[in-house]
Amino acid sequence: MKQHKLVKPLLVGSVLFSFVAAESAIAATEWNVSLWGKRRAFTEHVEKLAEVVEQKSNGEFKLSISYGGLSKNKENLDGISFGAFEMAQFCAGYHRDKNPSITVLELPFLGVQSLEQEIALSQSIYQHPAVVKDLARWNATLLMPSPLPQYNIAGVGDAPKSMADFEGIRVRATGGIGEAMSAVGAVPTSMSATEVRQSLDAGVIGAVAFAPHAHMAFGTVETAKWWTTNLNPGTVNCPVVVNTDALNELSDANRKILLDAVAPALQHYVDYYNDKTMSAWGPKLDEKGIERISFSDAELAQFRETVAGPAKQAWIEDMTAKGLPAQELVSLVESQL
Incomplete structure (x- = not known):
């Protein structure tokens, strides 16, 4: 009888522990x-x-x-669409027809x-009904941008001293x-960031348009001989997106936690980029002996005049034909600049 009385509480405790552990496992959410x-x-x-x-x-x-273990970067939006993962980052230029x-x-x-201006501009576009509908085709909800400064170009070979010198450079x-x-x-040649260093070293391309962090992260700064300081073409x-079904299935508490975390996450990003990345960029150029190329105001003005207006008009015509309110989206962008 004594043995029976001892075993029974142990069994009950074991059952209770298993039940609590199972309940905790169910309650936990991992994306x-x-x-x-x-x-x-x-x-x-x-x-x-x-x-x-x-x-x-x-x-x-x-x-x-x-970092690369779930999908190729150009396939992240596809993965989101069928729920292969719950969150992903991608670049619009990787697959323009998809977004x-x-x-x-x-x-x-x-x-x-x-x-900061890039964040505000992106978030206003992300909230436009036509944009929400566009990404919904991939079961994707836009969560936050990945704000980047203006790109500039690093390359090998003869440094371009004028706009005309870009002729023929890949x-x-x-x-x-x-x-x-x-x-x-x-x-222009499109390839993922992870392919760039090898292509530059092999002579497949002669130059790379990146933001400073990417020139350092993907090693182009190790090979480059020159850098344009003020071309600033764009x-x-x-964006970072989430699978819409997964977002909707979150508990109200966890959904609020996720959405409320966006603002401090973006502030951290801005602080990190400004304080660490940009402060390291100039010394890195000096360390590698990379020549800085600056263009005159007249050349830059001519470049903008040649490129900006026609590109905008072509985009409006193309996207209007696709059924998007293109002029409305352009006007929304311009109203915040």
Whole structure:
């Protein structure tokens, strides 16, 4: 009898423990996040988002970040569409036909002056009904931008001293930046960031349009001989999206935690980019002996006149034909510049 009395409480305790553990496992939520490359300024807001979400949820909601282990970067939107993972980052220029509405943010020479302005501009476009509908085709909800400064070009071979010197140079450039390069006779080439260093080293391309962090992260600064300081042809738009079904299935508490975490994540990104990336860029150019190329105001004005107006008009015509309110989206952008 004594043995029986001892075993029974142990059995009951074991059952209760198993029940509590199972309930906790069910309550915990873990999302897979598909990025690429390695942790860098470009991904700091996602890293911060994961930190805040886990902290605010007391560990009940976690973002598991993968750098290339879940999908190729050009296939992240596809992965989101069928729920291969719950969150991902991609760049509009990687597949313009899949996300035509947000390519308005990649038009050349928009004149964005800061990361903060890029954030505000992107978020206003992301909330437009036509953009929401566009991304809904991929079961995607736009969560936050990845604000980038104006791109400039690093290359090998003879440094271009004038716009005419870009003639024939194969430049890795996507979106509106590619259009800008084409307008001065360069040959824009689209490839993922992870392919760029090898292509530059092998002579497949002669120059690369990147923001400073990417020139450092993907190694082009190790090979480049020159850098344009003030061409500023535009930037790319690389949003972070979530699978809409997964977002809707979150508990109200976790959904609020996720959405509330966006603002501090973006602020961390801006601080990190301004304080760490840009402060390291100048010394890196000096260390590598990279020549700085600056163009005259007259040349830049001519470049903008040649590129910006025609590119905008062509975009409006193309997107209107696709059924988008193109002029309305362009006007929304211009109203905030």
